Amino acid sequence: MIEEYQGVWVFIxxxxxEVESVSLELLGAGRKLADKLGVPLAGVLxxxxxxxxxxxIIAYGADIVYVIDHPVLKDYRTESYMKGLLHLxxxxxxxxxxxxxxxxxxxxxxxxATDLATGLTADCTMLDIDMENHLLEASRPAFxxxxxxxxxxxxxxxxxxxxxxxxxxxxxxxxxxxxxVIEETIDLKEEEMxxxxxxxxxxxxxxxSLADAHVIVCGGxxxxxxQGFQLIHEFAEVIGAAVGGTxxxxxxxxxxxxxxxxxxGQTVTPKMYFAIGVSGAIQHxxxxxxxxxxxxxxxDPNAPIFDVAHYGIVxxxxxxxxxxxxxxxxxxxxxxxxxYA
Amino acid sequence: xxxxxxxxxxxxTKIIKINPKTNTLDRRSAPAILNPYDAHxxxxxxxxxxxxxxxxxxxxxxxxxxxTAVIKKSIEIGADxxxxxxxxxxxxxxxxxTSYALAKGLEKIAKNRPIDxxxxxxxxxxxxxxxxxPGIARRLDxxxxxNVLEVLEINEQEKTILVKxxxxxxxxxxxxxxxCLLTVEKEINxxxxxxxxxxxxxxxxxxxxxTVKDFDDVDRSKLGLKGSPTVVGKMFTPPKPEGAKMxxxxxxxxxxxxxxxxxxxxxLFFETKN
Numbered sequence: 001m002i003e004e005y006q007g008v009w010v011f012i013x014x015x016x017x018e019v020e021s022v023s024l025e026l027l028g029a030g031r032k033l034a035d036k037l038g039v040p041l042a043g044v045l046x047x048x049x050x051x052x053x054x055x056x057i058i059a060y061g062a063d064i065v066y067v068i069d070h071p072v073l074k075d076y077r078t079e080s081y082m083k084g085l086l087h088l089x090x091x092x093x094x095x096x097x098x099x100x101x102x103x104x105x106x107x108x109x110x111x112x113a114t115d116l117a118t119g120l121t122a123d124c125t126m127l128d129i130d131m132e133n134h135l136l137e138a139s140r141p142a143f144x145x146x147x148x149x150x151x152x153x154x155x156x157x158x159x160x161x162x163x164x165x166x167x168x169x170x171x172x173x174x175x176x177x178x179x180x181v182i183e184e185t186i187d188l189k190e191e192e193m194x195x196x197x198x199x200x201x202x203x204x205x206x207x208x209s210l211a212d213a214h215v216i217v218c219g220g221x222x223x224x225x226x227q228g229f230q231l232i233h234e235f236a237e238v239i240g241a242a243v244g245g246t247x248x249x250x251x252x253x254x255x256x257x258x259x260x261x262x263x264x265g266q267t268v269t270p271k272m273y274f275a276i277g278v279s280g281a282i283q284h285x286x287x288x289x290x291x292x293x294x295x296x297x298x299x300d301p302n303a304p305i306f307d308v309a310h311y312g313i314v315x316x317x318x319x320x321x322x323x324x325x326x327x328x329x330x331x332x333x334x335x336x337x338x339x340y341a
Numbered sequence: 342x343x344x345x346x347x348x349x350x351x352x353x354t355k356i357i358k359i360n361p362k363t364n365t366l367d368r369r370s371a372p373a374i375l376n377p378y379d380a381h382x383x384x385x386x387x388x389x390x391x392x393x394x395x396x397x398x399x400x401x402x403x404x405x406x407x408x409t410a411v412i413k414k415s416i417e418i419g420a421d422x423x424x425x426x427x428x429x430x431x432x433x434x435x436x437x438x439t440s441y442a443l444a445k446g447l448e449k450i451a452k453n454r455p456i457d458x459x460x461x462x463x464x465x466x467x468x469x470x471x472x473x474x475p476g477i478a479r480r481l482d483x484x485x486x487x488n489v490l491e492v493l494e495i496n497e498q499e500k501t502i503l504v505k506x507x508x509x510x511x512x513x514x515x516x517x518x519x520x521c522l523l524t525v526e527k528e529i530n531x532x533x534x535x536x537x538x539x540x541x542x543x544x545x546x547x548x549x550x551x552t553v554k555d556f557d558d559v560d561r562s563k564l565g566l567k568g569s570p571t572v573v574g575k576m577f578t579p580p581k582p583e584g585a586k587m588x589x590x591x592x593x594x595x596x597x598x599x600x601x602x603x604x605x606x607x608x609l610f611f612e613t614k615n
Contacts, residue, residue, distance in 0.1 A: 013509070015508070015509065015510060020509055022509075075513075076508075078475065078478075078484065078485050078487075079484060100509075102508075102509040103487060103488040103506070103507050103508055103509060104508065104509065106471050106472070106475075106487070107475055107485065107487045107488075109472075110436070110471070110472040110473075110474070110475035110476055110485075111475045111476070111478070111479050111485065113436075113437060113472065113476070114437065114440060114475070114476040114479040114480060115479055117437065117570070118437075118570055119435070119437065119569075119570035119571035120436065120437075120470075120472055120571070121571060122436075122468075122469065122470035122471065122472055123469060123470070126579075130574075137574065142576070147576050147577070147578055148576065148577050148578065148579050149573050149574075149575075149576050150573070150574040150575045150576075150577070151571050151572070151573060151574065152571065152572050152573075152574040153570050153571050153572075154572065155570065156570040165509075194483075194484040194517060194518040194521070195484045195486065195515055195516065195517040195518070195521075196515065196516045196517075197513050197514070197515055198503075198513075198514045198515065198516055199513060199514040200508070200511070200513045201511045201512050201513065201514075202510050202511040203510065203511030203512060214609050215609050215610070239603070239610055240610060257527060257528070263469065264464075264466075264469050271606060271609055272603070272606060272609055282579065293602070293606065294585075295599060295602065296585060306584060306585045306587070307584050307585070308585075309584075309585035310585055310586065311585055311586050311587075311588060311598075311599070311602055312585030312586070312587045312588065313587070313588050313595050313599070314587065315592060315595065319592060320592055320595070320596060323592060323593065323596045324596050324599060324600070327596050327597065327600050328600060328603070331600060331604070332611075335611050
């Protein structure tokens with residue numbers, strides 16, 4: 001009976017005792033859904049010696065934290081985590097489960113959806129509740145990204161979705177919030193595990209620097225060719241920004257995949273974002289629209305990028321960028337003069 | 342070693358056009374291709390066979406009859422044989438129903454030749470879900486290892502594999518028992534140019550076609566649209582935000598305004614003076 005299933009859950013992804021920020025964002029999104037439905041919001045926390053994280057999960061919006069603390073759960077593995085989550089779902093029957101669309105979140109959600117024979121919507125960018133039918137409306141860009149599709153799971157529970165990092169907003173943590181911690185135990189044996197994590201390496205490569213950059217210059221296929229795209233590199237270098245590209249640019253081989261911004265690349269939220277020669281397909285826009293200030297340059301006055309940008313110039317980037325580079329250098333010279341005078 | 346690669350024919354989203362009136366996909370405008378991630382999956386199987394000095398590579402796909410083209414393409418890359426599951430009964434499948442059908446196909450293949458490893462692309466570029474691979478692994482009850490960046494070692498005696506796997510914050514080294522299911526990232530390899538004998542073989546190759554009647558143990562309620570718990574509720578263009586303030590004037594004036602906007606957030610570009 002689907003009526004038995006109640007409550008909104010968020011899978012709390014932790015790595016070496018650190019909660020992934022996407023999980024906190026999902027607590028923010030989950031809070032809204034739970035309030036709309038009038039049901040509690042719960043975080044699901046699995047790992048080894050991770051009980052210390054429960055106050056944080058409550059501060060970020062959870063009413064309940066389900067905890068399974070077990071040495072075998074120290075590192076993420078599909079089989080052990082799936083076993084834990086399936087146990088909780090069968091015991092407490094939630095109506096909705098949200099996961100971060102990270103490698104581990106997607107892996108776990110896909111496996112759990114198969115065992116529960118329920119629906120899973122990937123990489124959602126909007127979540128809402130159809131109040132009439134009490135259904136989760138999970139929306140995502142479809143068909144290469146120029147239109148949104150709302151996916152429903154009418155007859156199966158729980159309704160599940162993965163959500164990209166940096167799409168939803170975390171609540172301001174409230175340390176005074178009260179919540180309940182429910183601990184469960186499951187039977188797991190290391191010798192029964194078919195996979196082992198031998199080493200975990202934190203990466204500080206381009207991908208990380210793009211995500212952390214305060215200013216990003218993103219070029220699209222409007223740059224014409226690989227040579228035209230060099231202007232993007234040059235401009236970024238002069239102003240001290242990170243470089244990104246649209247899916248077209250990556251497909252054309254002008255930039256490696258790590259630099260892709262959008263639904264199938266990275267989601268970024270810099271303080272300033274230049275979209276140059278970028279048309280603004282939805283699949284790109286979902287990856288950058290939460291940037292503080294967006295400046296777009298495009299030849300086509302009707303390019304959808306101008307809908308999300310804060311400032312726009314209709315014009316040829318190949319003509320404008322060299323001037324911009326030149327003028328910025330002028331400003332820098334003057335600034336340098338002031339500082340060192 | 343018997344490696345089975347699951348592949349999909351997809352519209353080339355790079356070229357695809359959207360009908361601006363209806364906001365839907367103009368499928369006629371897009372050539373159908375082998376999903377790029379799956380091409381890397383086939384290539385990785387070929388690389389593993391080369392590394393071990395022997396092995397058999399089978400590809401399997403589900404899709405309409407023209408999908409035989411992607412099986413031929415896989416033969417070109419180096420697969421030994423290919424199967425296409427095609428039947429109206431499978432149409433309209435979401436990821437759950439797709440993993441069910443493909444798992445049934447894999448079980449049928451395994452009856453003749455036990456499977457040591459399954460490889461899938463990380464995701465297909467038309468749906469971008471990445472959900473089918475782990476789903477197949479669950480149905481076959483083998484461990485899934487997703488987002489694989491590199492196959493480091495295969496131990497045929499011990500029946501284990503060592504891989505480098507992408508994570509949210511970097512990567513990890515994972516050892517898995519065989520058989521297992523890998524989903525691979527594009528970085529895992531470079532697609533090699535097909536040798537001439539492969540191209541000749543591919544041109545003449547006719548894949549084995551399976552319809553629903555070829556499966557004696559399928560639960561029809563789990564197939565296609567009927568077996569799919571998710572449905573598309575509505576399609577819409579997202580609400581339009583306010584829109585940009587358009588900068589006016591000559592190019593030089595516009596550039597000047599951009600510089601002014603940047604200087605409003607001067608701290609992003611210049612160290613503060615103190």
